[in-house]
Amino acid sequence: xxxxxxxxxxxxxxxxxxxxxxxxxxxxxxxxxxxxxxxxxxxxxxxxxxxxxxxxxxxxxxxxxxxxxxxxxxxxxxxxxxxxxxxxxxxxxxxxxxxxxxxxxxxxxxxxxxxxxxxxxxxxxxxxxxxxxxxxxxxxxxxxxxxxxxxxxxxxxxxxxxxxxxxxxxxxxxxxxxxxxxxxxxxxxxxxxxxxxx
Amino acid sequence: xxxxxxxxxxxxxxxxxxxxxxxxxxxxxxxxxxxxxxxxxxxxxxxxxxxxxxxxxxxxxxxxxxxxxxxxxxxxxxxxxxxxxxxxxxxxxxxxxxxxxxxxxxxxxxxxxxxxxxxxxxxxxxxxxxxxxxxxxxxxxxxxxxxxxxxxxxxxxxxxxxxxxxxxxxxxxxxxxxxxxxxxxxxxxxxxxxxxxx
DNA sequence: TAAAAAAGCGAACGTTCGTGCTATTATTTT
DNA sequence: AAAATAATAGCACGAACGTTCGCTTTTTTA
Numbered sequence: 086x087x088x089x090x091x092x093x094x095x096x097x098x099x100x101x102x103x104x105x106x107x108x109x110x111x112x113x114x115x116x117x118x119x120x121x122x123x124x125x126x127x128x129x130x131x132x133x134x135x136x137x138x139x140x141x142x143x144x145x146x147x148x149x150x151x152x153x154x155x156x157x158x159x160x161x162x163x164x165x166x167x168x169x170x171x172x173x174x175x176x177x178x179x180x181x182x183x184x185x186x187x188x189x190x191x192x193x194x195x196x197x198x199x200x201x202x203x204x205x206x207x208x209x210x211x212x213x214x215x216x217x218x219x220x221x222x223x224x225x226x227x228x229x230x231x232x233x234x235x236x237x238x239x240x241x242x243x244x245x246x247x248x249x250x251x252x253x254x255x256x257x258x259x260x261x262x263x264x265x266x267x268x269x270x271x272x273x274x275x276x277x278x279x280x281x282x283x
Numbered sequence: 284x285x286x287x288x289x290x291x292x293x294x295x296x297x298x299x300x301x302x303x304x305x306x307x308x309x310x311x312x313x314x315x316x317x318x319x320x321x322x323x324x325x326x327x328x329x330x331x332x333x334x335x336x337x338x339x340x341x342x343x344x345x346x347x348x349x350x351x352x353x354x355x356x357x358x359x360x361x362x363x364x365x366x367x368x369x370x371x372x373x374x375x376x377x378x379x380x381x382x383x384x385x386x387x388x389x390x391x392x393x394x395x396x397x398x399x400x401x402x403x404x405x406x407x408x409x410x411x412x413x414x415x416x417x418x419x420x421x422x423x424x425x426x427x428x429x430x431x432x433x434x435x436x437x438x439x440x441x442x443x444x445x446x447x448x449x450x451x452x453x454x455x456x457x458x459x460x461x462x463x464x465x466x467x468x469x470x471x472x473x474x475x476x477x478x479x480x481x
Numbered sequence: 482t483a484a485a486a487a488a489g490c491g492a493a494c495g496t497t498c499g500t501g502c503t504a505t506t507a508t509t510t511t
Numbered sequence: 512a513a514a515a516t517a518a519t520a521g522c523a524c525g526a527a528c529g530t531t532c533g534c535t536t537t538t539t540t541a
Contacts, residue, residue: 088538089488106395110308115527126531127489135529184395189450193391196453197304197382207454241447241463248450249443252387255394256405265439286508287518313497324501325519333499 093131093141096121100142101149105182109139109191109202140205146187147209150176163229163278166220170243170270177251178263185255188213189248214244230277239277246270291329291339294319298340299347303380307337307389307400338403344385345407348374361427361476364418368441368468375449376461383453386411387446412442428475437475444468 099120103112114135118125132138153176159165177186184190188210195203218240224230230239250266253259297318301310312333316323330336351374357363375384382388386408393401416438422428428437448464451457 087487092488108392113527114529124490125529126491129530130488185391190391192454193383193388193450194306196450210454238463238466241451241460242444242467245443245447245467246440249439249446252391252394252446253439256390256408262439265436268436269440269443285517290518311497312499322520323499324521327500328517328519331500 089131094145096128096131097142097145100138101146101187102183104139104142104146104187105180105190106184108194109142109187110194112139112142114138136201139202143187143191143202143205143209146182149181150186150188150213153181162220162224162227163274166224167274169217169220170247170274173247174250174263174267174270177247177254178260186251189251214240217244228279231279234277239273242273243270287329292343294326294329295340295343298336299344299385300381302337302340302344303378303385303388304382306392307340307385308392310337310340312336334399337400341385341389341400341403341407344380347379348384348386348411351379360418360422360425361472364422365472367415367418368445368472371445372448372461372465372468375445375452376458384449387449412438415442426477429477432475437471440471441468 096117099117100112103116103120114125114128117123117128121128132141154169154172156165156168156172159168180186188206191206192210195206218236221230221236221239221243225232225236246266246269250262253262294315297315298310301314301318312323312326315321315326319326330339352367352370354363354366354370357366378384386404389404390408393404416434419428419434419437419441423430423434444464444467448460451460
């Protein structure tokens, strides 16, 4: 890895932390420069525009999040779904980002700001939700979950619990909300489970 | 009402719209001045600091929201709870704010920013959630809802659906999410309902 | 090791930000 | 109508913003 790419990565690492705590607009060139002991222009040269810095920040945040959602060695269907939801909860509770999930924060920050950043963000969010969709769908086809509730409806509800836990925790710093989310998710999964699968 | 108070109200009205679309930090003195055809100092004099402008904006937003949540002519308990949740959904779907619920947006914006604004916001949010708590609690004591699920747990889940609908809709502009939320809420209420009621 | 390319610095640009003054109008009150 | 008060404008400030440019240093390639 060349020196430039190394620096770029360090910059983005710091950027994800700022994005988590102060929002994606809070990722300013000056703040990064000060925090990293570099010049503004030195930072800037790596990206060419603030928008590109922001989308690159999202990309790194995505990699970091994905690294916390390992579903290796789990059988497809309900088991993998459980592993994924557990991973997501652990990722939110013991977050690699000091200010909570970058994507949930950025979503409400950019939902009304058309442009490159919003589009990029939307892509990533759709992809993340799609992963949840896929597992629920698989679990249903395998007969692990009942078929009387549409998959998108289940996606909505599970995703809602994750978002709510993240938001409430960040605002109150009370980890109790993760327990609420855990209970909610567990109750719903066992509710949706078919009888033959214990 | 004196002229000054009238102007102040006009300013705050505009401020709530900006807060909804661009966030509470996006409520800048300059933007307000331009949008209202006034001078920056003219705007500023009404509040004395940006923080006070922001908290005043939250207060007006609160009044506006409260005006959309009428539960008049409803019996306490399950009926009033239903009315309240319906009102909240309608408020989110046909929002008086162009960029979605000011409080949900401001919550993720200020959760990591200690200070007067965050404290004020937290107070309002706690109060709003408290109203939900109260109705669920009443409905349970009246025997309308089963007692095997703790009230805070139910508050968490219902609130999660409202938040998720607002967030997903603002990001995608797809009103379908409100239907998901409606179905989720209805299913849960009837699930938690005791048999003797209806 | 010399030449070429990449990385980084420093200063300046035009804007916008919140805030502080001093006037100058409007509006109340007497 | 006169006096007192409230409301707004105008101007300036220091700071932070993203961005550009030219120059120097470091790193890579040949």
